[in-house]
Amino acid sequence: MLHSESFPKSPAASAAARQLMERFGAEMPESMLDDARLLVSELVANAVEHAAAEGEVQVRADLSDGRLRVEVTDSGPGFTYVPRGDDARERGWGLHFTNLVASRWGIDERPTVVWFELDRP
Numbered sequence: 569m570l571h572s573e574s575f576p577k578s579p580a581a582s583a584a585a586r587q588l589m590e591r592f593g594a595e596m597p598e599s600m601l602d603d604a605r606l607l608v609s610e611l612v613a614n615a616v617e618h619a620a621a622e623g624e625v626q627v628r629a630d631l632s633d634g635r636l637r638v639e640v641t642d643s644g645p646g647f648t649y650v651p652r653g654d655d656a657r658e659r660g661w662g663l664h665f666t667n668l669v670a671s672r673w674g675i676d677e678r679p680t681v682v683w684f685e686l687d688r689p
Contacts, residue, residue: 569595572628577616577642585612585627585640592631600686603669604629604636610662611640611682619644619680635671639683646677 571591575581585608593601608627615625619642626641649663663682666673670684 569631570629572626574624574626575612577619577623577625579616581616581625582609582612585609585625588627588629589638592629592636595631596636597689600636600688603686604638607666607669607684607686608638608640610665611638611684614662614682615640615642615644615680618647634688636686636688637683638685639681641679641681644680646675646680649675 569592571588573584573588575584586605589601589604589608592604596604608629612625612627619625621643623643626639628639628641630637651664651667666682666684669686671687673682673684675682
């Protein structure tokens with residue numbers, strides 16, 4: 569099952585991406601759906617905040633083969649992930665959560681694609 573949608577780069581994009589995850593609700597356990605909502609929301613918020621160019625954020629989600637794969641694409645040039653230190657910043661938790669919650673995740677460049685996978689129990 570594949571769903572793909574583009575959202576304007578705006579603060580409302582994260583909520584719209586969470587709604588996209590609802591399309592998988594009947595196919596996944598609630599805890600997995602909660603994880604998917606959290607992670608897609610964080611990654612879309614990062615794309616809206618950090619991608620310099622105007623445009624859209626694309627979310628592509630594929631539920632198959634015992635896993636959910638979600639890709640968030642923006643027009644940015646890519647970046648290098650730097651794990652959080654022990655600082656007390658209130659912001660910058662999105663990739664930290666992704667690293668902790670996702671079964672697998674990664675970053676592709678040009679355009680920027682940040683993806684994660686959640687294995688179905």
